[in-house]
Amino acid sequence: MTRKRKRLLAVLGLLSGLGIATALVLSAFNDNLVFFHSPSDVAEKQLPAGRLFRLGGLVEAGSVKKDGLNTDFIVTDLRATIPVRYTGILPDLFREGQGVVANGRLDAEGRFVATEVLAKHDENYMPPEVADALKKSGQWHEKSGDHTKLVKPGS
């Protein structure tokens, strides 16, 4: 083999390797994009059962029911609501009336079965997706209690 030919082969090998890597990355990417929906979205878009997505909103006051490890509660954007079930220990800052983001799927009865409820690090923290969802549903009030306090108190 001439040197030129060798080099051509090396370059071809390299390019095909890069091509495979790119294909791999992009297909994995497509399969694993997780969309965020508010309860209104879920009601409007008729999402199919069994598809993974993130649900965000407020935990409706008085809706939390615990039975052993199972917790049932209702997530609302103050326009639509959706029942949620989670099995396991909830994060520290899970409270009624507070913002929450959960990963999971709808089951056949339209209940959202959460596999993960996201912990937030600050009591006054509102997940930005939830703030946006509330703004979209027209229920965002700048003075609605803690919801505006995205920053630590005092600052």
Add this chain to the structure above:
Amino acid sequence: MIPELGHIALILALCLALVQGVLPLVGAARGMPGWIALGPQAALGQAVLVAFAFGCLTYAYVTSDFSVLNVAENSHTLKPMLYKVSGVWGNHEGSLLLWILILVIFGAAVAAFGRNLPATLKARVLGIQGLIGVGFLSFILFTSNPFNRLLPAPLEGNGLNPLLQDPGLAFHPPFLYLGYVGFSVAFSFAVAALIEGRVDPAWARWVRPWTLAAWCFLTIGIALGSWWAYYELGWGGWWFWDPVENASFMPWLAGTALLHSAIVVEKRDTLKSWTVLLAILTFSLSLLGTFLVRSGVINSVHAFATDPTRGVFILLFLVLVVGGSLALYAFRAPALQGVGVFAPLSREGALVLNNLLLAVACAAVLLGTLYPIALDAINGAKVSVGPQYFNAVFIPLTTPLVAAVAIGPLLAWKRGDLAAALRRLLPAAVAMLIALAIGLWLLDGRSFMALLGLGLTAWLGIGALCELALRIKLFAAPASETLSRARGLPRAAWGMTVAHLGVALLVMGITVSEIWQVEVQQVMKPGETVQVGPVEYRFLGVEPYKGPNYTAQRGRFEVLEQGRVVRELRPAQRRYQQPPMETTEAAISPSLLGDLYAVVGEGDAERGWAVRLYWKPLVSWIWLGALIMALGGFLSLSDRRLRVGAPARRRSEAAAAAE
């Protein structure tokens, strides 16, 4: 008074940074020795001033001077001393001050230790460092002044987020920043080389120690962060592919590639423009990481800044640095011609493969991290990229990488013999087969990933030892010769072997802890027991408990091994008063064989408590592996060849002339 002195010191430092960022560069271009000589002095002066300012802020924290806004917002008199000090960088303004402090220390180190650097190169390196300093100092002074006063002063401060009150996290930011900012030196060397239009083996030899040091610190910083997430968040995981984690991981991947490509420049005088590009990209990714984490684009415990002007400032700075350096690169890189010819099967070929895989992995992480932000900015759609994506991409990319790590060091420069290398790796292949057999036996072939991980570990671990054994002629020569060879082996060679062994440990820890982990979640009443992996947990109950600045509900577990109590675990739910917040304190009993990990949730005596119990075999090997990798880096750093007093450029010029 003292905060004002700190403020003035910062202003003076900015003035000096301007001097350092302009005069030496002009001096080097025009050949004015007086201006060139200003660089080191300005760098040292800047270091003294910023260190003084940092000292002033620390003093305000230690004495709980709540007339300083920053202290009032983030500190509290009841906080233990360690966290008063670490509180200095546990907030936006202070963490930036730490960033700059490290930047100017690195600058001063170049000024002090770079005595045998050519005068113009040194002047340019210091000039670029000065310009970076100008950017960050003006950011602090104009948007995030830590010395702002709060009048009248409150009697008590707001306190530090309890999650951050932790020894692992007290030291996590300094190490991370030592890494991020350390890459600024590689960046400055790259830009200086582009201005000079010259990259040669001597250049690579000067860049490598700085890169290596930064890489070691970053490795430790990431390991500390992951360890913190593991025991403090109480979720049992150690890596979540969270954007904030990715922000530190991307510069690490690029830096690892840079570390290896610089070897090729040094040994073979080729791959130059790629190495320069990597140096630019590595620091750009560090800046991007700072931007992502600090601007509030990503909301997390790290996002202190939610003020949009700050985000815009960092973004502009980022565009300027990345855009400027890449434009310079586009303009100058074609002049950086390599000398050597490339054979794919050679040591340099293996290093190129390493670089390719690391670069693709880095790009994949970048895509997964930035895509949701970009989509949100474009049409407001909210998406997230889950861990599944990163795992799906990362495992196929790192598998050939880890496999090649064992082979690369056995290939010769210029023209390697793959067959011979593989023959020498026979013990590694045997070890791999044994590991696979054990894996098959333990798992009945249920998990392909487990087999892959075990096989790779054995292949890499034994392969690295084979390479070492060949070098010191273990068993092939009398013991005395082996010993003297081992003693004579350069530290860099030891460093490489140790670092590669660290990778093997890391892979082993990840594989075993992921596959053989046992998790039990259930409701338990006092007196009940449950089997978790090889041990039994007995729940004794929950009792109230009071700490220095919190109250807690503390659960008690006895751990039984074959009916005997071997340990007691006390996980807790803490409730802090200032700021009011609850945290979960996992109780962990670590050992080399595996960790016992217990979390107690809500409940009462009547219905029982929700608990989460784990058996996590070999999980500590993950951090141990990372630390051993860093140790390898430090070993290599202590090599005589890399000492900054080492060979001058003249020799390589003579060699070039002779060719």
